[in-house]
Amino acid sequence: MKLYVYMACITLLLISCGKDSCKYAIIGGEIINNNTDYVVIFDSKDVIDTIKLDGNNRFTYKIENLKPGFYTFRHGGEIQMFLLEPGDSLMFRLNTFDFDESLVYTGKGAKKNNYLINDFLKSEKEEKQVFKFCQLSPEAFTKKIDSIRAEKNKKLKKYQEKHNTSELFNKIAQANIDYDYYSSKEIYPFVHYGRNKKKLLKHYLLIFTTTEKI
The missing domain is CATH 2.60.40.10 (Immunoglobulins)
Incomplete structure (x- = not known):
């Protein structure tokens, strides 16, 4: 009380x-x-x-x-x-x-901060998932992380429609989504190919050419 x-x-x-x-x-x-x-x-x-x-x-x-x-x-x-x-x-x-x-x-101010802290905690759990996805082919890996980003964008859009979000919040929330996405792309070749430099360079270029425009 x-x-x-x-x-x-x-x-x-x-x-x-x-x-x-x-x-x-x-x-x-x-x-x-x-x-x-x-x-x-x-x-x-x-x-x-x-x-x-x-x-x-x-x-x-x-x-x-x-x-x-x-x-x-x-x-x-x-x-x-x-x-x-x-x-x-x-x-x-x-x-x-x-x-x-x-x-x-x-x-x-609580709703936006609860959204951001929940997004942070979820991203921490997704890191383990992404490392498992790194065992997949470049195409399959890209499909997986594209799906994750699409789901996050859908959730953010729904939140924005429900709440009167500020431009600052929108920029931060979107930047978090994009950062996780591109970080996953950077991690993939190093985990998947390890020390095989020839394959690493070849597929490092491949996976970034499949990146969709934001």
């Missing part, structure tokens, strides 16, 4: 913030089985602040003059990136015993 009241108070801070007038975002959350009594928040270059946890292992922080983009929080030896845009009030809850897998976001 206390957690719901806590989140409601954070939401009230943003009621008067119009879409065009907000130049800040609020982040906060709860850390279960905390390793230290603080978290550190970074932007793309520097440390923004070190924030002490309260008696319930929670914190709240307001980032002024927010520049839309990725930010990072660190707790103990773990780090995680999150996307912030003006007007967001992003709350998270995590357990240090299972950091990435336990991380769940709530509040304004």
